[in-house]
Amino acid sequence: MRIRFLGAARQVTGSCYLLDAGGVKILVDCGMFQEREYSYRNWEPFPVSPEQIDYVLLTHVHLDHSGLLPKLVREGFAGKILLTSASREMLPIVIMDSARVQEEDTAFKKKRHLKEGRKGPHADVPLYTVHDVDRCLPLLEAVPYEKYVSLNDGVKICFYDAGHILGSATLEIVVQNEGGTQNIIFSGDIGQYDRPLLNDPTAIKRADYVVMESTYGNRNHEDAQHVDEKLCDIISNTVKIGGNVLIPTFAIERAQELLYHFGRLRREHCMPLVRIFLDSPMAVEITKVFEHYRKYLDEETRALFENGGSPFKFPELRLVESAEESKAIDRFKGPVVLMSGSGMITGGRIKHHLARNITDPKSVLLFVGYQAVGTLGRLILDGVSPVRIHGQSYPVRIRIEKIEGFSAHAGMDDLKRWLGGFAAPPRRVFLTHGEQDSISSLADYISSKDGWQVTAPQYMEEFEI
Numbered sequence: 001m002r003i004r005f006l007g008a009a010r011q012v013t014g015s016c017y018l019l020d021a022g023g024v025k026i027l028v029d030c031g032m033f034q035e036r037e038y039s040y041r042n043w044e045p046f047p048v049s050p051e052q053i054d055y056v057l058l059t060h061v062h063l064d065h066s067g068l069l070p071k072l073v074r075e076g077f078a079g080k081i082l083l084t085s086a087s088r089e090m091l092p093i094v095i096m097d098s099a100r101v102q103e104e105d106t107a108f109k110k111k112r113h114l115k116e117g118r119k120g121p122h123a124d125v126p127l128y129t130v131h132d133v134d135r136c137l138p139l140l141e142a143v144p145y146e147k148y149v150s151l152n153d154g155v156k157i158c159f160y161d162a163g164h165i166l167g168s169a170t171l172e173i174v175v176q177n178e179g180g181t182q183n184i185i186f187s188g189d190i191g192q193y194d195r196p197l198l199n200d201p202t203a204i205k206r207a208d209y210v211v212m213e214s215t216y217g218n219r220n221h222e223d224a225q226h227v228d229e230k231l232c233d234i235i236s237n238t239v240k241i242g243g244n245v246l247i248p249t250f251a252i253e254r255a256q257e258l259l260y261h262f263g264r265l266r267r268e269h270c271m272p273l274v275r276i277f278l279d280s281p282m283a284v285e286i287t288k289v290f291e292h293y294r295k296y297l298d299e300e301t302r303a304l305f306e307n308g309g310s311p312f313k314f315p316e317l318r319l320v321e322s323a324e325e326s327k328a329i330d331r332f333k334g335p336v337v338l339m340s341g342s343g344m345i346t347g348g349r350i351k352h353h354l355a356r357n358i359t360d361p362k363s364v365l366l367f368v369g370y371q372a373v374g375t376l377g378r379l380i381l382d383g384v385s386p387v388r389i390h391g392q393s394y395p396v397r398i399r400i401e402k403i404e405g406f407s408a409h410a411g412m413d414d415l416k417r418w419l420g421g422f423a424a425p426p427r428r429v430f431l432t433h434g435e436q437d438s439i440s441s442l443a444d445y446i447s448s449k450d451g452w453q454v455t456a457p458q459y460m461e462e463f464e465i
């Protein structure tokens with residue numbers, strides 16, 4: 001077997017690994033590079049010719065794992081893209097949205113470059129288009145969890161629930177040849193244990209090799225109890241003084257998780273009766289997929305469905321899809337809780353709502369997710385004022401709050417618990433999908449375990465295993 005690390009090597013995004021084994025070339029994930037300093041890689045030709053790849057196995061639909069699939073197909077990939085059935089339903093929504101963003105960004109850049117009489121580093125064309133996404137969709141093929149699927153006589157694969165987002169998977173690839181049988185595990189992104197909605201990550205007992213994420217290799221999250229308490233306090237206090245609560249939210253997982261928490265707080269009468277809006281067409285669509293795939297959710301959530309209800313519905317909730325309805329929210333009298341995309345305020349409807357509320361000291365801007373350097377969310381979180389929204393300058397008078405407990409990612413102790421599932425040390429663990437400090441900390445822990453070997457591969461590095 002040969003493995004080559006084509007992304008997420010000593011960085012968090014761009015997950016993409018090429019495994020050449022048993023006569024097949026398998027790409028595990030085909031993610032977009034999202035850090036600004038590495039985004040140029042999205043424009044470079046694939047390091048291996050896409051037509052030579054036989055299969056893509058997708059761990060989950062986040063763009064840093066799936067975002068370059070349309071480009072791969074446009075450049076010649078014609079094999080199958082295997083993924084779980086929930087991912088099969090969500091991927092078209094996610095990559096179609098990404099294509100529209102690419103097209104809109106390009107149109108905007110073109111205009112700006114024309115006005116400023118200069119050229120950008122790349123041609124003013126989208127990375128891929130809606131048409132490229134259409135060509136990608138016929139290649140998708142859903143596979144069930146925990147069932148081996150043969151790719152040829154010597155290679156079989158299996159998907160296990162990774163507990164990270166709906167449909168997420170840890171992959172096992174088993175290769176049989178004259179030398180015997182070997183297996184390699186790709187962790188995908190590992191979820192947190194004991195959190196609402198999703199199952200715990202599946203414990204994997206045996207592996208010859210492991211490719212493991214290390215996003216939170218050096219830190220833990222706040223626990224879920226504090227999330228409910230904080231959410232309740234912030235909303236009660238804000239509603240009391242007549243302010244609004246604005247929550248920038250990601251469409252997948254975070255939005256549904258918030259709905260779940262709000263629903264629970266409502267059932268337990270812990271929250272004031274306030275109108276709650278989910279103003280994001282993509283989040284509304286993804287919430288419907290959650291309802292279809294309730295069998296993948298944890299026991300507690302399934303029980304809520306069985307009692308005739310839905311953990312994502314309650315009387316005060318309004319799901320908003322059209323732009324007209326979205327504008328109407330700002331005319332609503334009285335305090336509201338408003339969840340809207342994008343999660344880091346880089347675009348989308350949240351920007352419009354923020355512009356209307358940013359100078360109101362009674363209202364709150366509540367962050368529930370990571371804010372990357374360089375985003376409007378991060379600037380505001382870091383205390384920058386005034387800020388520019390849609391070309392206008394606004395002083396930041398809205399109160400800023402943050403809840404850390406939300407994360408689809410395993411914290412440090414969760415990663416250690418996941419490693420504890422192995423009955424014997426694998427021959428080698430390759431750490432990926434983490435920043436330098438996280439990788440070093442987790443690598444130190446792994447190498448301190450008896451008989452364990454660990455490597456943090458470099459971008460494009462290849463290993464014979």
Ligand code: ZN
Nearest residue numbers: 060062164189
């Ligand atoms: Zn992810």
